[in-house]
Amino acid sequence: QQQVKQSPQSLIVQKGGISIINCAYENTAFDYFPWYQQFPGKGPALLIAIRPDVSEKKEGRFTISFNKSAKQFSLHIMDSQPGDSATYFCAACPYGQNFVFGPGTRLSVLP
Amino acid sequence: EAQVTQNPRYLITVTGKKLTVTCSQNMNHEYMSWYRQDPGLGLRQIYYSMNVEVTDKGDVPEGYKVSRKEKRNFPLILESPSPNQTSLYFCASHRASFPDTQYFGPGTRLTVL
Numbered sequence A: 001q002q003q004v005k006q007s008p009q010s011l012i013v014q015k016g017g018i019s020i021i022n023c024a025y026e027n028t029a030f031d032y033f034p035w036y037q038q039f040p041g042k043g044p045a046l047l048i049a050i051r052p053d054v055s056e057k058k059e060g061r062f063t064i065s066f067n068k069s070a071k072q073f074s075l076h077i078m079d080s081q082p083g084d085s086a087t088y089f090c091a092a093c094p095y096g097q098n099f100v101f102g103p104g105t106r107l108s109v110l111p
Numbered sequence B: 001e002a003q004v005t006q007n008p009r010y011l012i013t014v015t016g017k018k019l020t021v022t023c024s025q026n027m028n029h030e031y032m033s034w035y036r037q038d039p040g041l042g043l044r045q046i047y048y049s050m051n052v053e054v055t056d057k058g059d060v061p062e063g064y065k066v067s068r069k070e071k072r073n074f075p076l077i078l079e080s081p082s083p084n085q086t087s088l089y090f091c092a093s094h095r096a097s098f099p100d101t102q103y104f105g106p107g108t109r110l111t112v113l
Helices: none
Strands: A004-007 A010-014 A019-025 A033-038 A045-050 A056-059 A062-067 A072-077 A086-092 A105-110 B004-007 B010-013 B019-025 B031-038 B042-051 B054-057 B076-078 B087-095 B098-104 B108-112
Touching: A004 A086, A010 A019, A019 A033, A019 A086, A019 A105, A033 A062, A033 B098, A045 A056, A045 A062, A045 A072, A045 B098, A072 A086, B004 B087, B010 B019, B019 B031, B019 B087, B019 B108
Parallel strands: A010 A105, B010 B108
Antiparallel strands: A004 A019, A019 A072, A033 A045, A033 A086, A056 A062, A062 A072, A086 A105, B004 B019, B019 B076, B031 B042, B031 B087, B042 B054, B087 B098, B087 B108
C-alpha cells in the first residue's frame, strides 16, 4: 500500500516535444505529491508539487495533472529542452512525514 | 545558503569494517531522513528522525543504525558493511508538516568489497 508506481522507465523525446511521465499510488493517506529532478552526480531537487484538492498545477513548462479518483498523477514537460535531460522521480507523502518515491524515469531530450 | 552536507562523498571499504556517513543541515529542520538509491528501485528510505532523540525505521533499515543527538546532525552508521550495501546514499531534511521544504544532500557513493 506504500508503493508508488512510475512509468515509463526511460523516455526519449525530440527537442520541442512533450514529455509525459505517469505515476500511481494506493495509499489514500497521501496528501502531497511532488516531482523531483535529478542530474547526474547531484541530489534530487524539488521541481513541482501538488496537493489533492486541485486537479492541475502549472509552473512554466512543467504541469502536474492529478486524478484523485484514479489515484494517478502525471508530469508533463512542454517544449522539452536538452537541458531537461535528467532522471525524474514522483513521490507521495502523508501529512508532511515520510516520502515514498517511484523508481524514476530517465528522460533524454535529443537536440 | 540553505544546504545539506554529507561526508564523505565517496567511500570504498571492505566487508565488516565499521563506517559512519555524516549528514548536517543548516536550516533548523526537524525532519531528517536517509535514503539509498539503486538502479530501477528509486529512492528507498532507510531511517528517519522527526526530531532530536526521535528516530524510526524506514523501508530498508536492516544493517544500518542512526542517531539524532543534535538537531542539525543525523549520521548513518554501518557497523558491519556487506557488499549488498553498495549504493548511493542521500540524506534529506525538511520542516515538519512542510514537505515542500525538503532538501537533499549531494550523495555518498559507497562501495563495499
